[in-house]
Amino acid sequence: MEKTEQMICFLCRCHGEVDSGHQDLGQTEKRIDLEFVRARVMAAYSFVKQVKIFDSLCMDQDFSEMARHIRDCCASRVLICACASKIDEIRLGLKKQDMDAMVEFADVREGCAWIHQGRHGFATEKACDLVKMAIVSLAEQGVSSFPDPGIQPSVLVVGAGPAGLAAAAALARAGIRVHLVEKAEQPGGMLRLLHTVGPGNDTPKAYLASYVEAIEKNPLVTAYLSAKLMSIHGDPGCFTARMIVGQKKIDVKAGAVILAMGARAVLPRDVYGYRELSGVISAMELERNLNKGMAIQGPVAFIQCVGVRDENRPYCSAICCPVTLKNAIQIKTDHPETRVIVFHRDMMCPGVELERYYRRARGLGIVFIRFDAATPPVVLGKESIEKIQCLDTSMGREISYPVKTLVLSTGLAPHPNTNGVFDQITLAGETQKDGAFQDFFSVKPLMNPVQTDVPGVLICGSARWPVLADGAATQGEAAAMKALIFLGDKGLDSQGLSQFRESKFAIARVNADRCSGCGNCVAACPFEACRLEPGNGRYHCRVNPFRCTGCGTCVAVCPNNSIQLPEQTSRAIGAMLLTAFGEQNTGVEENSPDRVKKQKRAARGIEQ
Structure with a gap:
């Protein structure tokens, strides 16, 4: 603190919670003697020009009054002695009064007056110590440099599946320029490989039609199809993405990035006779066969949780059970005489709509057999699958079913971070583990479920975690709204880019x-x-x-x-x-x- 700098201190009675002060406040017990604290401070520090006592410091009229006192004594440093819960509110109130003075806080309510009720002398002495410690700390403090990131008024959306399309459409409707990057020749993502999209059973083309139309007709959306993303780097508010489209290298700048590149289907490996016995196929192969109109030979069996909920991938992929229900209902509806059996550890059908889906499957006569992870089903056959033996944990006995087609329901895994494309905009040490394979990206799980640890980088859809199409689209719209908020403040600065406080404490x-x-x-x-x-x-x-x-x-x-x-x-x-x-x-x-x-x-x- 320079010799020419001045400091002002504000003490808050908190309407009698800290100091009864006036008789009309209805307080009979004096908890902290703020007049004594003021006298002690004024006697000890010559650079503290004023010590003012207020009945409150968090009301609108208080901010203007504090600003007047700060201007009158030309103070460059301000100490607020009040309650801990109002720190950010008071800081914001002073900021709205165009106060750029350095502000420090001392907690004299929760940490002093409240916890030392009935010990007036001790509480007052402790308050003196807290205020004096805050004063000497404020006197030694410097000021961090908070640079202006320079906002680019556009958003980069990586991936044109249901999440990416929903995000791009929402941003375009709000008047934001969008750069939509997709590695495939057409939008849709993995949805294009499906026969139908459950639980509504729309065709992928019909499901995606409204989103595709929205981005094709809006001039604010630039779609880069068949694009190979090479790198994304930069800082919040000014990211640069480099891609190759055809033979051309293209650089685009964006203020925020939405990661919506989806996930990949896990292929069965050395389990249940896959690639060894004919008739054993994966869930994606079943979708392809249904798309081609191929006949599915019955009886048909599904085995759930293949490649997930194990040592390598300990998570539930969330989409496998609804997809199995969709395809089992489709087969049973088209061929009522075909026997359909589902071997499962648990049928995960959260929500009213999926519960109805499950009940509809039961009503159609689809059989559900529960097994334990320690005793999985055994597939028998020589050249083709013949039957499945399993210990039914619900019945407590061994059962056997003849089967002609076995569908292995595998989960989803994240796409590999090829060539470190996302290294500059993600935190490698804060990811959801995918066993010995690839990692999912880190997210804020509670209040900010589509935000990553890097400000300005958002994530949605199955890139975040396996999710059905409807959920992916909803997350895409949520990420778009977060991007709008991020870019909407024209005065955005690095001091506000923090996930934990109203503003940053400091920059190293x-x-x-x-x-x-x-x-x-x-x-x-x-x-x-x-x-x-x-x-x-x-x-x-x-x-x-x-x-x-x-x-x-x-x-x-x-x-x-x-x-x-x-x-x-x-x-x-x-x-x-x-x-x-x-x-x-x-x-x-x-x-x-x-x-x-x-x-x-x-x-x-x-x-x-």
Whole structure:
């Protein structure tokens, strides 16, 4: 803090929750004596020009009043002593008053007044300590540099399946330019390979018609079909995608990226006589046969959970059971005399519509046999499948069924990240594991289910996790709305690109002269914001301000203190510790030369 800078402190009574203050507040017990706190602060720190006590600090009229006091005393640093739950609300209120002063908070309600009820003297002394610690910390704080990312008013959508088409159509309707990239010759994704789309049993062409028409007729959508995506790099608000279409290399810029490249079907491997016995086919092969109008020889059996819910892929693929129900009903409807048996571990049919689907299958006479993972069905036959033996866990006995066609219901797995296309926009260490194979992308599972750990990068459909077509389209529209919100704020800056706070706490800053290039920060950063770059004959760390969330992990592992959070430096921490435990109630002037020397020694102790 420069000698010319001034600080102002606001103390909040919180309508009597912290300090009864006035008699008309209806409080009979004085929890914290804020007048005593004000007198202690004003006596200790000469650079604190004003200490104001308010009945509240979170009301609209309070923000304008605080802004007036800040302007009157030309304060560049502001300390708010109030309740922890209103921190972001107060910060936003001051921002709307065009206040660019540095703001710090001290919790004097939840962490002091409330937990020390009945101990007035102790609570007041603790409040004094908390306020003084916040003051010395604020005095030592610096300001992070939050660069402007420069927003590109367009969105890149990777994949033209139901999720990608729904996202592109929604964005175009909202007036946003869309770059739609698809590796196939026509849109539709894996849906084009299906006979019908359940549970409505529409043809893929009919199901996709409205989305395809929407993107073809809207000039804001540029579709790149038969495109090979080579790389995506850049920062939130300004991504660059490089692709090859035909023999031509094309670069497009976008402010946000929606990943909707779908997933791939898992092929059975060395199980149930696949590729050894005729009549044993995969679920995708059944779809192809139905598309061609080929006759399906009965009796027909389905075995669920092939290639999933095991050691390699411990997850449920979610779509296998509804797809089996769709095809089993189709076969039974077309050929009522054909016997259809479904061997399953559990039939996963969440929701009212899928439950009706299941009940319809039972009503048509389709037989469901439950087996245990430890005792899977046994397929018997010489050159072709003849019968299936299985321990029916519901009946508790061995059963046997003659079978002519066996369909293996496999799950979905993510597409491989070929050539590291997505390495620059995803976090490799935060992915959903797919055993020894490929990984699904990481998502925010609760409040932000289509957001990844990288701001501006969204994910939907089966690229996120296996999902039916209707769910994929819904997720695509959700991702489009998130992209609209992300791009809609014309004043977007890197300070707001955080998944955890209303605004970022800080952005790590590196002293390149002191950095040894050890790489500890690169290995430890959970957001891959730190990278080693060459310069002056050696490597040093560079922090990506758009990925950094100010968590401080890099600061903790740096061996020579070359990386710091300007808002919470080791000097600030040392000053807080010295204030809390060094010279309590000694009467020493807080900014005296002796105390400054001790603060420097405390800071050096932390650095070491």
